[in-house]
Amino acid sequence: MIYPQSLGWLLIFLFSSIGTTAIASEPSDPESAIRRMVRANAEKDLQTLSRLMAHDANIISYGVAGRKYVGWTELEEGMREEFINSQKLEIPINELRVWTKGDLAWYAMELDYIRYVADGSALKRTLLPMRETGVLERRNGHWQLLSWHESFRSAQLGGPLSTLSAASSQRPIGSSQISTTPDLSGAWDILEVEDDKRYRATLDKQGNGSYTQHGGRFTTTTVTDRLWQGIWQQPDNDREGGFEMLLSENGTEAKGMWWYTRVGKQKNIPPREHGGTYQWKRLTPPTGAR
DSSP states (O other): OEEEEOOOEEEEOOOOBOOSSOOTTSOSSHHHHHHHHHHHHHTTOHHHHHHHBOOOTTOEEEOGGGOEEEHHHHHHHHHHHHHHHOSEEEOOEEEEEEEEETTEEEEEEEEEEEEEEEETTEEEEEEEEEEEEEEEEEETTEEEEEEEEEEEOSSOOSSOOOOSOTTTOOOOOOGGGGGGSOOOOEEEEEEETTTTEEEEEEEOTTSOEEETTTTEEEEEEEEETTEEEEEEEETTTTEEEEEEEEEOTTSSEEEEEEEEEEETTBOOOOTTSSEEEEEEEEOSOOTTOO
């Protein structure tokens, strides 16, 4: 699977198997196979992922931000790029349920995709809360991942993450931060200053939600001293990037910039070099306001 780099964001993902020759150390049940694939993803072990995932040319899987992968070749290319761009990956599984019927198995999983990238002399840590479903098949006595679908979780994790660099770290906003973090819920008007275009965003309390531009979605990673940071994805035109804005003292407006981290297959775009300036204005009061 592929995750957005940030957030984007990307993201990459998980699993695979060939289903021809099997080796003695292969997991003998579907849950073990899933956990083995997640561990191989975190260890950047492409060889194990390739062995554990089906290579059928007509298999279709979906990643975050509407990404679509047809066959093994597209997925392998995306995973190689993610492994190169990330200094370190951690992928703890929070919840996993597996059902089996004959030679087929399907699962539902919640996990955290924690990505470390170089930021000067420090490392920047970004956490993407994910959920995933998928289907496996037992071939020649060994379980292989056929297809999967991933998305962001609507419920954010509770509790802060430790960081390697306080100045450059990012972390998703959790319930334990609500008392010190502004409520970002409601409808927002977005003005793209350079092109004089307007969009509408609808966010939850933690600053996550959709906006009316190419199926866009915002994911807030942190709000500290009115500095609002996060990532955005636009699946309809296959783009993603980051944003940084400054909230007004009363929380009704925000001004700042967005930038690209990926446009189609073009990646490794230098942060903040390509993007624009934006002005936000709250249209509705926070959900909990009276």
